[in-house]
Amino acid sequence: MKEIGRYFIFLGNLLTNRESFKTHYKLVVDECILIGIDSIFLFILVSSFMGAVSTVQTAFNLVAPYIPKYVISQVVREMTVLELAPTVMAIIFAGKVGSSMAGNLGTMRITEQIDALEVMGINSINYLVLPKIIASLLMYPMLVVLSGACALLGGYIVGNVTGILSPDEYIYGIRYMFNPFTVTFALIKSFVFAFLVSSISSYKGYYTHGGALEVGISSTKAVTTSVIAILLADYLLAQLLLSPA
Amino acid sequence: MIEIFNISKSFGQKQVLYDISGKFEKGKPNLIIGASGTGKSVLLKCIVELIRPDEGKVFFDNRNFTDASRQEKIEIRREIGMLFQGGALFDSKTVEDNVRFPLDMLANMPRDEKQDRVNLVLNRVGLQGANKKMPSELSGGMRKRVGIARAIVNNPKYLFCDEPNSGLDPQTSIVIDELIRDLTTDYDTTTIVVTHDMNSVMGIGERIMFLHQGRKLWEGSKDDITHSGVKELDDFVFANKVMMAMKEKGQF
Ligand SMILES: Nc1ncnc2c1ncn2[C@@H]1O[C@H](COP(=O)(O)OP(=O)(O)OP(=O)(O)O)[C@@H](O)[C@H]1O
Ligand SMILES: [Mg+2]
Numbered sequence: 001m002k003e004i005g006r007y008f009i010f011l012g013n014l015l016t017n018r019e020s021f022k023t024h025y026k027l028v029v030d031e032c033i034l035i036g037i038d039s040i041f042l043f044i045l046v047s048s049f050m051g052a053v054s055t056v057q058t059a060f061n062l063v064a065p066y067i068p069k070y071v072i073s074q075v076v077r078e079m080t081v082l083e084l085a086p087t088v089m090a091i092i093f094a095g096k097v098g099s100s101m102a103g104n105l106g107t108m109r110i111t112e113q114i115d116a117l118e119v120m121g122i123n124s125i126n127y128l129v130l131p132k133i134i135a136s137l138l139m140y141p142m143l144v145v146l147s148g149a150c151a152l153l154g155g156y157i158v159g160n161v162t163g164i165l166s167p168d169e170y171i172y173g174i175r176y177m178f179n180p181f182t183v184t185f186a187l188i189k190s191f192v193f194a195f196l197v198s199s200i201s202s203y204k205g206y207y208t209h210g211g212a213l214e215v216g217i218s219s220t221k222a223v224t225t226s227v228i229a230i231l232l233a234d235y236l237l238a239q240l241l242l243s244p245a
Numbered sequence: 246m247i248e249i250f251n252i253s254k255s256f257g258q259k260q261v262l263y264d265i266s267g268k269f270e271k272g273k274p275n276l277i278i279g280a281s282g283t284g285k286s287v288l289l290k291c292i293v294e295l296i297r298p299d300e301g302k303v304f305f306d307n308r309n310f311t312d313a314s315r316q317e318k319i320e321i322r323r324e325i326g327m328l329f330q331g332g333a334l335f336d337s338k339t340v341e342d343n344v345r346f347p348l349d350m351l352a353n354m355p356r357d358e359k360q361d362r363v364n365l366v367l368n369r370v371g372l373q374g375a376n377k378k379m380p381s382e383l384s385g386g387m388r389k390r391v392g393i394a395r396a397i398v399n400n401p402k403y404l405f406c407d408e409p410n411s412g413l414d415p416q417t418s419i420v421i422d423e424l425i426r427d428l429t430t431d432y433d434t435t436t437i438v439v440t441h442d443m444n445s446v447m448g449i450g451e452r453i454m455f456l457h458q459g460r461k462l463w464e465g466s467k468d469d470i471t472h473s474g475v476k477e478l479d480d481f482v483f484a485n486k487v488m489m490a491m492k493e494k495g496q497f
Contacts, residue, residue: 017319019350112333115295120347121322 010203014130017123024131031135039096043147046092050084051076051151052158059164069165073173076155078182085148086186087234090193093140094226098201101132102222105205106215114206129202133195140194141187148186185241192237196229246271247403247435252291252301254284261287262298263460274429274436274449279456280481285439286330286407288456292437293325293405294318305403306435323351326401330408330439332388334380340367340391341376347399366394369424371417385412393421397428404429404436410445418442422449443485446470455481471497 018024058075105128108114117124152174159165165173201222208218247269254262261284269275277285290296292303294310302311305321313321326347334343341363348359367373370390380388393409406425410418426449429436440446446453450467457477465473470482471492483489491497 017315023350107336111336112329112331113335115290116327116329116333116335118295119293119322119325119327120350121319121325122350 006207007200007203010125010129010206011199013123013125014133016126018126018130019122023127024134027127027131028134028138031131032139034100035097035135035139038100039093039143040146042092042096043089043143044150047080047085047089047147047150048154050088051080051154051156054079054084054151055155055159055164056162059159068169070169070173070176072165073155073159073170074176077152077174077178080148080151080155081182081186084151085144086189086193087230089144089147090140090190090197090230091227093143093193094197094201094223094230097136098197098226099219099223101198101201102205102208102219103215105129105202106208106218109206109208110211110215125206129199129206132202133198136194136198137191140197141190144186144190185237188241189234189237192233193230196233197226200226200229246306247292247437248304249292250302250304252288252298252303254287254291254296254298261459262291265301265456265461267454267461267464269435269437270452271435272430272433273451274426274438276446276450276453277437277439277456278441278446278450278453278481280441283456284459285441285456289405289407289437289439293322293327324402326396326399326404328389328392328396328406328409330411332380332385332392334388334391334395336380338380339376340372340378340380340383343380343391344394344398347395352399362398363394366398367391369397370394371420386414386417389413390417390421393424400432402434404434406436406438408439408441410440410442415444418444419448425449441481443482443488446482457481 054076055072058072062072062075105114108128114124114128117127156167156170159170160167204218204222204225205215208214248267249269250266252262252265253260265288277288279285287296291298291301294303298311302309304310305324308317308321310318310321334340335346338346344363344366345359348354348362352359354362364373364376367376370393372387372390372394375383375387375391380391383391389409389412393406396404396406404425409425410421413421422445425436425438428434438445438449447467450470453463453465453467453470454461455463455473455475455478463473463475463478470478471488473479483492
């Protein structure tokens with residue numbers, strides 16, 4: 001409970017005594033590049049395979065001959081847009097980007113770099129953490145869109161190569177009864193998850209005490225706490241936005 | 246001038262500082278000496294409130310820092326230059342960017358002028374030409390010197406140095422000590438230097454505060470340090486072989 005209070009105070013400090021827009025602009029761009037380099041390859045890899053595997057497994061489960069084949073890609077689409085791209089990727093985002101944010105801030109803490117900023121009269125939370133959060137909010141939704149596309153492409157290729165369903169059937173299924181709100185929902189989720197992962201990981205890193213060992217512990221804790229927060233938020237958002245009113 | 250009154254600090258059960266008061270004057274280096282682990286770094290951090298003391302007050306030129314508002318604290322902190330024991334260089338920035346950082350953040354001056362200032366201070370700490378190196382490529386002593394350059398680049402009114410010459414060879418040590426003393430007299434800064442190097446003490450120790458296990462046991466100048474009558478201080482001073490040899494020759 002105390003931890004949660006401290007987390008909110010931490011968030012409050014994000015916006016007090018701000019540095020200039022120009023300073024932040026540069027820092028945000030740097031962070032965006034870091035996040036991109038950190039995660040883009042992994043995202044493409046994981047999501048293409050997930051799309052491919054979902055296609056094969058859905059086909060395996062839909063054995064009844066009277067179910068048209070395009071249902072397979074329709075199911076893959078729903079799974080990808082609603083859960084695989086925003087949520088599963090958020091867990092990977094936490095593992096890759098969140099842990100490196102925590103490690104980075106933890107190292108700055110134990111080597112007194114954060115103290116050095118503070119003693120210059122700079123609000124280190126604003127200076128160091130705000131750019132990470134903004135960069136995550138910018139980058140993560142784009143990564144989600146990218147991984148959605150990769151997943152659908154992965155399914156397309158596998159469906160085609162293994163002959164599960166023809167390209168025409170696949171595309172037909174992808175478009176069949178498409179509800180654009182699911183994409184909006186996925187984007188809402190990705191903003192929420194991006195905020196949770198970046199703020200929780202930064203918080204854990206920022207309040208590291210001790211030495212190199214504790215930096216490692218902070219990174220691990222950042223990932224576990226972020227993942228729990230993602231799953232809770234995922235459930236709450238589904239309840240809020242998807243349950244029939 | 247910085248004054249501290251009755252500073253105490255504990256970490257959990259462990260008390261590290263006991264009721265320390267004192268006055269640090271302008272224009273001459275003020276030394277804090279004592280054995281390893283006696284709380285010198287903690288005291289320094291309590292003064293600038295990187296660690297919040299449990300009790301006690303700090304005044305910067307009669308401005309109450311302890312009870313100041315957040316904004317006032319920031320104002321005062323912008324007049325501080327600090328060298329940390331480990332250097333605390335930003336390891337994602339080059340030497341030059343590290344040193345220029347306080348100017349970029351706090352000073353309002355044209356680019357060229359900043360660059361001149363950076364080169365000037367790098368020269369003074371003997372690191373000309375190291376501008377583009379990354380902190381990970383530097384030796385321990387070089388990191389220290391970059392830290393000093395960064396601490397002094399913005400002409401601070403208050404300069405804090407935590408062991409400026411640990412890890413340096415004796416010659417560079419003297420250069421750094423003299424640099425700190427010259428800056429202090431030239432710009433009339435209030436300077437506090439933490440050290441356990443007897444060389445520095447005998448070199449620039451005109452005002453010395455001796456800490457032992459979290460308590461202030463003595464203060465005075467280098468001229469009195471050898472006959473203070475404080476046993477713990479004698480143990481500290483004469484742990485140095487040169488000092489001991491001089492004592493045996495009857496020099497004190
Ligand atoms: N953040 C902290 N949490 C708990 N204990 C601490 C903390 N910082 C320092 N201490 C303890 O306070 C005591 C004084 O530490 P300090 O770093 O001030 O020593 P020092 O006099 O600077 O020694 P050295 O000359 O080796 O740098 C030590 O026993 C240390 O374990
Ligand atoms: Mg120390």
